[in-house]
Amino acid sequence: MTAQGGDILAWLDRAISERERVAQAADATDPSPWTADLAEGTGLLVRADGEPLWDCENSSALCMTAAASVHAALHDPESVLRRCAADRKLLELHSGRCHSCPAKDESGYLDEWTQFDYGDVCPVVELLADSYGWTEGKR
Ligand SMILES: [Zn+2]
Numbered sequence: 425m426t427a428q429g430g431d432i433l434a435w436l437d438r439a440i441s442e443r444e445r446v447a448q449a450a451d452a453t454d455p456s457p458w459t460a461d462l463a464e465g466t467g468l469l470v471r472a473d474g475e476p477l478w479d480c481e482n483s484s485a486l487c488m489t490a491a492a493s494v495h496a497a498l499h500d501p502e503s504v505l506r507r508c509a510a511d512r513k514l515l516e517l518h519s520g521r522c523h524s525c526p527a528k529d530e531s532g533y534l535d536e537w538t539q540f541d542y543g544d545v546c547p548v549v550e551l552l553a554d555s556y557g558w559t560e561g562k563r
Pocket of ligand 1: 517518519523547548549
């Protein structure tokens with residue numbers, strides 16, 4: 425494994441672990457699944473037992489726009505943990521071992537038999553890292 429490959433894998437492991445930790449903490453207090461109870465253009469985020477999630481600062485329930493509440497419900501703790509588990513399985517398939525994977529060559533041609541050795545970073549790993557913010561500072 426190259427230093428760069430090791431760096432991206434270690435960074436990605438920390439990013440996934442942090443999301444898992446936060447999702448587990450949220451699920452412990454506000455269990456999944458979350459749903460959006462929509463009324464008159466606003467949304468109320470509701471946890472598994474039917475209780476609304478609370479805004480701890482100003483009101484008795486967490487009310488937001490309808491779109492934001494649907495978005496939040498789609499990203500409840502269980503869905504985040506499922507995504508993290510799937511990403512860890514993808515990492516297992518695409519890192520640390522010699523494998524062939526779809527990748528574009530220098531001309532942009534998709535070469536589906538590109539071989540990645542132990543020191544190479546597979547594009548799938550880079551895409552996963554990007555989804556967690558790896559290149560966020562470069563944009
Ligand atoms: Zn791969």
